[in-house]
Amino acid sequence: MESQLGYKVQLFISCRNLKNVDGIGQGYSDPICFIYQKSGPGAQANWIQIGRTEEIKDNLNPDFQKSFLISYFFEKHQPLRFEVMDGDNKTGKYELIGFAETTLGAIMGAKRQTHQVELTHQQKKGQQGQIIIKGDSVKDSNWEITMKINARGLPSTTSCCICADNNPFFEIYRGSNADSHDQQWFKVYNSIQANGTVNPVYNFFKLTGQQLCNSDRNLPILVKFMNRHGLENIYLGSCVVTLQKLLDSREFQLTHEITNARTGMMVLENIRFVEKPSFIEYLRSGWQINLHVAVDFTASNGESHLPTSLHYLGAMNQYEQAIAAVGSILEPYDNDRSFPVYGFGGIPRFLGSQVVSHCFPLNGNSSNPEVQGAIGISHVYRQNLPHITLSGPTYFSHVLNQVTQTIRVKQHEALYNILLIITDGEIHDMEATKDLVVQCSHLPMSIIIVGVGDEKFKLMKELDSDDALLRDSRGQTAVRDVVQFVKFKKYIQQGPEKLAEKVLKEVPDQLVSFMQAKNIKPNVQSFLQQ
The missing domain is CATH 2.60.40.150 (C2 domain)
Incomplete structure (x- = not known):
């Protein structure tokens, strides 16, 4: 029987003798390495980015600190591509130094699992340097x-x-x-x-x-x-x-x-x-996961009756695909499978409103905005979309306020909350949003933002503070990372399962980090007695 999980291996990346692509008198290159894995059947397979290292300033022989966990299947061909770039902090752009393609099998089969490859450049001749990839087995601990x-x-x-x-x-x-x-x-x-x-x-x-x-x-x-x-x-x-x-x-x-x-x-x-207790231990002791959903109805999505609109109902659009992918995974973790669903940035005419609302119940019931299951979310979305006038601007703070108020009312229940925000644009109330995200870091809560459409989502990436914890306008730092941003188009081509995997992969660690910050053991009674 074929292994479904494979062996977990960890890849460490170094480079030697990189070509300096900075100009004379500007120092050395600031290398960063992007890692891609080929995914998909045969000739239709595409290179999908699975991660990147940190950027190291002025260094032509970097040993990158960030490593990568990957499933290794002895019986499979697993192509990998490594692109070493020179970063530019002023412009935010990258210049290719060189790339190398290999396989995970070649890395793990190399002597001492150390695979050294010459970097090449399609448009430049001469030596670009070498990349050294080391593989190591993984022994997990809590x-x-x-x-x-x-x-x-x-x-x-x-x-x-x-x-x-x-x-x-x-x-x-x-x-x-x-x-x-x-x-x-x-x-x-x-x-x-x-x-x-x-x-x-x-x-x-x-x-x-x-x-x-x-x-x-x-x-x-x-x-x-x-x-x-x-x-x-x-x-x-x-x-x-x-x-x-x-x-x-x-x-x-x-x-x-x-x-x-x-x-x-x-x-x-x-x-x-x-x-650290494990995520499974908290589930076993009675903790549940509660999903909240917020859907963007700003005008930048395009009028919903047009085929070019992100809200077009002729087929299952990006909003519906994101809801289905995430909702179907989270639904079993909630006993009553009932989720609050909100809209923002539109005029909810089905509620009799004539002005834009930045947080309204998508089911039309302000006293109980909950919808039954992922299919129910899709149903109320399709039912009420024709009666919502798309408007704007894109504000997150109203939805965040509503959801955090709900969480505080139920803060003595063993519930960990996930707010799924699906949006097509940049945030217009960034400071207020950052202030609220820092507050959210103290609550049993994670925020997942799925970006649909073709925006670059620069501000969303700032909220997804993987490199440094977010600070609010008063200089206070979040106690933990609670935001995960995923660009829809980047992962949906691999299937809804891959999108859901990327969207939800940080949730178990975020839940455990909240429990640790509050010194909550995986025992519901001890939490309820606090």
Whole structure:
């Protein structure tokens, strides 16, 4: 019988000798790598982006921190494409340095699962550099580690008494196995840079057990201290530890790997080891998932009687496909399968209204906006769409206010809420929306935004704060990431199942992160008694 899940493997990406595509005097390239997987039958298969690394400034030999989990099927051909680009923070555009195509089988079948490929460019001759892809097996765990690492007495790299050139940072690599004589290192963390000191103090950071040591307390961990000097990184010293040693000790001698000279101390100021309950444990203990839906009826969608409209009812349109894909997955997690559904940005004439409303019940019942099941949502959408005049602008804050009020009324019930917003345009009340999203991070709630149509959705990507937690207008930071944005066209060509998978993939971790933030154990009674 064919495996349905395959083996989970983790891909780590590095590049060497990249071609510098920046102009003379502009520094080095700022590389970022985009990863694509071929999906679809035979000649109809398309390259689908499955992720991208972080962007590293001024570096022609990057070791990317971000890695990628992927299912590996020994019996299948799994083509992969890696595009290494030079980023430009000013324009937000990318210039191709080079690309490479290979297969997951070639990576996992390579010696020590390390596959090195020359980058090529269709329009440029000569060497573009090499990409190195390393594969590692994945051992899952439900625990995470929060640490604060500092250093003391690092070597000074300045030639005078002023410490302006001492800009140390550290990198963490996990080993591949317990045998120190046959070791590979996979980069898992890069600290910020501390300026003007040989006794740097750094921020707290958090890694899962799988990230830090592949869930093995005795796996070697390399901590390497570097100094940023102009465009170069100067090696200062390193130490090899294990998670168990980090839990048992607080100070570690740094040495130079070539001269073996002592080069300072790594000081572990704090470490917290937390075992996380799983998403399944919360479901087993009685937690349910409640879906709320909001549909965009702004004029930018196009008049619904026209075939070019995103609301055209001649066939199942993008709004209906998104509702069906997400609703069908979430419906079984709600006992009564009844979901509040709202419209926004239109004039709901079926309610007798003559003015635009930014939050109205799509079923016409303001006291009970709930609709039965995903099919019921589609039904009221089709029934009332002809009686809604498309208008605008696109405001999210009214819907967010309505949904958060409902959640607060039911905050003592064991309900985790998902707000699905389907929209075709950019937000016109961004500041108010960001303020409310930060508030939502304190509630049992996730926000999923599906972008339909051809907009670039730049502001939606800002809300989907994967790289840094969102801040509101008062400078307050969200306690967790609650927004997931997905562009409909990017995934629907792979089928509604792929769209639903991408839309919902972050929900289990977001639910668990909320429970952790509130110190809620997977026991309904303990929650109800709070």
